[in-house]
Amino acid sequence: xxxxxxxxxxxxxxxxxxxxxxxxxxxxxxxxxxxxxxxxxxxxxxxxxxxxxxxxxxxxxxxxxxxxxxxxxxxxxxxxxxxxxxxxxxxxxxxxxxxxxxxxxxxxxxxxxxxxxxxxxxxxxxxxxxxxxxxxxxxxxxxxxxxxxxxxxxxxxxxxxxxxxxxxxxxxxxxxxxxxxxxxxxxxxxxxxxxxxxxxxxxxxxxxxxxxxxxxxxxxxxxxxxxxxxxxxxxxxxxxxxxx
Numbered sequence: 651x652x653x654x655x656x657x658x659x660x661x662x663x664x665x666x667x668x669x670x671x672x673x674x675x676x677x678x679x680x681x682x683x684x685x686x687x688x689x690x691x692x693x694x695x696x697x698x699x700x701x702x703x704x705x706x707x708x709x710x711x712x713x714x715x716x717x718x719x720x721x722x723x724x725x726x727x728x729x730x731x732x733x734x735x736x737x738x739x740x741x742x743x744x745x746x747x748x749x750x751x752x753x754x755x756x757x758x759x760x761x762x763x764x765x766x767x768x769x770x771x772x773x774x775x776x777x778x779x780x781x782x783x784x785x786x787x788x789x790x791x792x793x794x795x796x797x798x799x800x801x802x803x804x805x806x807x808x809x810x811x812x813x814x815x816x817x818x819x820x821x822x823x824x825x826x827x828x829x830x831x832x833x834x835x836x837x838x839x840x841x842x843x844x845x846x847x848x849x850x851x852x853x854x855x856x857x858x859x860x861x862x863x864x865x866x867x868x869x870x871x872x873x874x875x876x877x878x879x880x881x882x883x884x885x886x887x888x889x890x891x892x893x894x
Contacts, residue, residue: 652849653689653850654846654849654850655689655693658685659685659686660759663686663734663758666732670730675731686736690738691716694712694715697853700850701753704858705861708741708752710740717737719732719736734758735756735757736756736758740753742864742872745871749871749874750872751768751867753765753860757841760841762840762841763836763837764803764838764839764852764853764856765837765860767806767834767860767863769834771831776831780815781870784818790824791827793866794806796862797835797860802859803837804835805835806830808829810831811831812829
């Protein structure tokens, strides 16, 4: 019997859809702590045990893997303070601060999303992937085809550009891959799957299928340093040369 969620978990999330305010959340926080947070941490612990068999470099303490339910509303028109789903992320160890590829699960009432790869990589990460594909596009095509054949994830969507990215040859045999701006493959389960005792097995089955994509992406992504990332996003002043 594996850890899973409860009807009370979904009742809380459904109510949160309609009462997304701090007063309601604080009043019902004991339910959140037991039926959402504690259950999510148990699910993550179980997934960690499975990842140890095929992706040990992605193991992460449950409290680090679990994503906050509090929304960042600073730059959003939607000011509701809470997410209406639960989520966790397992990046490659050592690449947490530089946008490494990883595994992701999101649990909602209507569906569960299981994904692997790099979501919306930043400029430095995207360049690193594209430069790697100039020489390794056949390997990438093979991995994408293998994952698709499992039937456990949808084909890569990629949010592609309409033409070759600036600085890359338009006539390169990998141009269709170079146009991609996102590198994650996703699969979906019905929300009710999260209520079953085999829930973590279902997630791990999909993570295992996605592992070759995550591993391949982390080859070029491991070359991006924290300093490069901060410089690309403007988080560090130009004159600050402190090593990271």
